[in-house]
Structure formats: C-alpha cells, structure tokens
Amino acid sequence: MKIGYMYKMHAYPPKGGNHVHALELVQGFLKAGHQVCVLDDPTMPGVSNFSGGSAEDLQAFIDNIDVLYVRVDARYLGEWPEVGACMEMGGSRPVVWEINAPANETLAFSWLGGRRLNVHESWLKRLQRWFHASRKMPGIRKEESLRRNLAKRVDSAICVSSALKTYAVETLGIADAIVLPNGGPLISEEEIRQRREKRASDRFTVFYSGSAIYPWQGLDFLSAAIRLAEDRAPDIRFLLAVNQYSDSLPDGPNVEVVQGLNREQILDAICSADACVALHPEYVWSPYRFHGSPMKLFEYMACGTAVVTSDRGQMAELIEHGSNGLLCSDSPDDILAQLMNLRDDRELALRLGSAGRQLIQQGRSWSDNVVATLDIFTRLLETRER
Incomplete structure (x- = not known):
C-alpha cells in the first residue's frame, strides 16, 4: 500500500x-x-x-x-x-x-x-x-x-x-x-530497569513533561500544588521538563527545572520518577469541555510509572482511580494529596504503575x-x- x-x-x-x-x-x-x-x-x-x-x-x-x-x-x-x-x-x-x-x-x-x-x-x-x-x-x-x-x-x-x-x-x-x-511506546521491563538505574536522587520524585507557555498543559495546577508541598511535603522533589523557560515556572528548594531534553532523556526521567502528572484544565468555551488525548499520559504509563491525572475527558475514560492510576480535581490540595498517597504507599505506586503499563501493552x-x-x-x- x-x-x-x-x-x-x-x-x-x-x-x-x-x-x-x-x-x-x-x-x-x-x-x-x-x-x-x-x-x-x-x-x-x-x-x-x-x-x-x-x-x-x-x-x-x-x-x-x-x-x-x-x-x-x-x-x-x-x-x-x-x-x-x-x-x-x-x-x-x-x-x-x-x-x-x-x-x-x-x-x-x-x-x-x-x-x-x-x-x-x-x-x-x-x-x-x-x-x-x-x-x-x-x-x-x-x-x-x-x-x-x-x-x-x-x-x-x-x-x-x-x-x-x-x-x-x-x-x-x-x-x-x-x-x-x-x-505509548512498547518498553520492556529490562529497558525500564536499565533506565531506572540512571536515577540520581533518592527523594520521592514527581515528574512533569510539557510546555511552560501553553495554558492547556495545566502547569498552573501543578505549580499551586508545589507551593503547598513546600510546607506539607518538603521531602517530595518535583522535576519539570519543559521546552522553554517562562516566568510562570515555579521555583524553590523542592523544584528542579530542565529544558530541552530529547526523547531518550524524557523516557529516562519518566522511568526514574516515582510518580508523573498529567493535569489538564476544562475548556470552558467548548461544548465538549475537554477533547484532547494527552500523549504524556500514555508515555508515563508505558514506562510503568504511577500517574496522577485530571478527572475529566479521556483521562477519566482510561484511568480507573486506584486501579491503574489516580484521578484528581483541579484543587492543589487534592493534587498534592494524591501524590502524598503514592509517597506514603510505595506498594500502591508500584501496583498502579504496573497496571498502567499493562494498559499500554494490551492495546494502547x-x-x-x-x-x-x-x-x-x-x-x-x-x-x-x-
């Protein structure tokens, strides 16, 4: 053909x-x-x-x-x-x-x-x-x-x-x-293990990949949760991979921002993280409220890392809360609470990550x-x- x-x-x-x-x-x-x-x-x-x-x-x-x-x-x-x-x-x-x-x-x-x-x-x-x-x-x-x-x-x-x-x-x-x-990409358990060996920090790490300028990437939601975490969960490390810097990026002792990672480096970071976030706002002007298919969500799951994502649109259709990921509202308190759940229950994080990977392996x-x-x-x- x-x-x-x-x-x-x-x-x-x-x-x-x-x-x-x-x-x-x-x-x-x-x-x-x-x-x-x-x-x-x-x-x-x-x-x-x-x-x-x-x-x-x-x-x-x-x-x-x-x-x-x-x-x-x-x-x-x-x-x-x-x-x-x-x-x-x-x-x-x-x-x-x-x-x-x-x-x-x-x-x-x-x-x-x-x-x-x-x-x-x-x-x-x-x-x-x-x-x-x-x-x-x-x-x-x-x-x-x-x-x-x-x-x-x-x-x-x-x-x-x-x-x-x-x-x-x-x-x-x-x-x-x-x-x-x-x-999502088909990534073997052995490849995930090799990528995880590159992990540089022992701190519980939350990874975000996306744009710092496009408002539909939900970075303002995560930034608000990061500010809460400075007091409530200072042990959580937030790693943000962006294509460009912006004055909207959060800063502080619990944040690391990296720019311009290539695809292999992104996959390394996902595999090395304990949790990944895909947060997307409601499209208030649209009759569909949200119509996207967030690629980062599929890449996170493909790497076997637990995901926290917005409870709307395709995210809510794919993710069963507590089974293959965690759903959250737009509230910074709720976003941070879900991340803290994963920090405090490493077995849950591993189980959700494995279930998410199976979703990719079995048809996605x-x-x-x-x-x-x-x-x-x-x-x-x-x-x-x-």
Whole structure:
C-alpha cells in the first residue's frame, strides 16, 4: 500500500506530541512494509518527500499514493490550501482524516492564557478575554464551514478522543468515525530497569513533561500544588521538563527545572520518577469541555510509572482511580494529596504503575494504533475495488 500522509510540519527529531504522533505512525507504516509519501517534510526518515510548491508537485504526490491521510488539528485548513487541492486531485482514492482538534481550540489562549489558579480576575480582565475570543470567532466559523465542505469528500475519520468523534459526526458530518487515542511506546521491563538505574536522587520524585507557555498543559495546577508541598511535603522533589523557560515556572528548594531534553532523556526521567502528572484544565468555551488525548499520559504509563491525572475527558475514560492510576480535581490540595498517597504507599505506586503499563501493552501502544489505522485503509481500498 502507498500511503500519502499530510501533516504540515517537520516531525523529526520530535519536539512535541504532534511530531511524535506523525513519527510513530509513519515508522509503523514503513515497518509493516508499506510505502509512505509526505509533503514538504525532508526530515522524516524512510519516506518519499514531495514538494508542495506547485499543482504539478501536488499531482506527482497524488499519483504516487493509494490512500490520502490528513492530520486535522487546531491549525486552519484555510491556511493550508494543499489539502483541498490534493483531495480534489485524488479522484476515487480513499480520504481519511486524523482529527486531533476542532478549530475552536485556538480559543485556549483567550480563555486560559495568563490565568493563575485561585487568583481572582477583575471584570476588566474577563472583558479583555471575551473581546480577545470574540475577535477569533469569525475565523473559527469560516474554518468550520470549510471543514464541513471538505468533509463531504472524507471517507472515514480517526479521532483521538470520544469528544472528537462527536465533533466529526455531528459537526463535520463524517458518519464513518472511530476513536483511536494516542498511544505509548512498547518498553520492556529490562529497558525500564536499565533506565531506572540512571536515577540520581533518592527523594520521592514527581515528574512533569510539557510546555511552560501553553495554558492547556495545566502547569498552573501543578505549580499551586508545589507551593503547598513546600510546607506539607518538603521531602517530595518535583522535576519539570519543559521546552522553554517562562516566568510562570515555579521555583524553590523542592523544584528542579530542565529544558530541552530529547526523547531518550524524557523516557529516562519518566522511568526514574516515582510518580508523573498529567493535569489538564476544562475548556470552558467548548461544548465538549475537554477533547484532547494527552500523549504524556500514555508515555508515563508505558514506562510503568504511577500517574496522577485530571478527572475529566479521556483521562477519566482510561484511568480507573486506584486501579491503574489516580484521578484528581483541579484543587492543589487534592493534587498534592494524591501524590502524598503514592509517597506514603510505595506498594500502591508500584501496583498502579504496573497496571498502567499493562494498559499500554494490551492495546494502547503505537503499534496497535498502526494496525488499526492500516485496517481502515485496507477496508476502504477493498470497498473501492468491489
């Protein structure tokens, strides 16, 4: 099978979750013996890269594929005309959308950016947020209209959460839609042991991986819990791995911040931690309240480390509290209480970490995602041949 994958980024080496997603799928397709063509990504190993600079270039891309697979996220398709052009050129080739976000995810900065947990906002600040969001609404409506129009040509949608399946079916009108969350790497017990041997501190360590500037990463929740821990649990060490520094980062004797770790170093840190956190705020402007599929959650579990995560959205669907992880509210007291539970009961931490790893091993790995995605491509191609 010859797969055309459009994702509009340079994905290797991976710098974020969207890069990891594209990389894992592409390498999985190649490992399964298929050919992969991409547009304007000379970094991706093993693929045939085509320029998207002209109609002739796009036609060459289309002529070399059997199925077109398009990543749809918060970036506007209206600013990516190659998608519509390739879909039109595709003829009878199946078109599959990988849906990662609705257009209104761009409102995250309006409603969440710069906010601080438990800090009262003035009416003027709320008005400024409303005005900032209102200015974005016409563009969002235009983008959703374009998506609905393009979606008429889409054969199937792979949605990273149940909320996004609802979006695909009810908003975009794509009847054939499935839920396929992000995955985690398959890591052996021996590899985990070797990575844990690199641990440098004996203190109970809580690890966070993510951005210090994107408000949907929940760092303000963790920062508030860290401040509480200075008095209530000063023995807990917090290790924060971020891509860039920000004035919102917490500091203090119980915090260590590291910047720019590569993927191997991130996995070392996860394996060496006693607990990992994936905290995500409610999307107050969205009818779905939360639509994401936090990749860090899957990576944490893949490494066999106990997780504490927000009790909403996909996190609450995957995690059974006390069975394969711990769920928490947005309250700093609750977040810290769950971490202290793991500190005080190391057997619980080990049991939850093991159960989380089993979840990845038994159907939630990137390898499983590749198989499920290829099954959809094969089904659509077989339908075309009948």
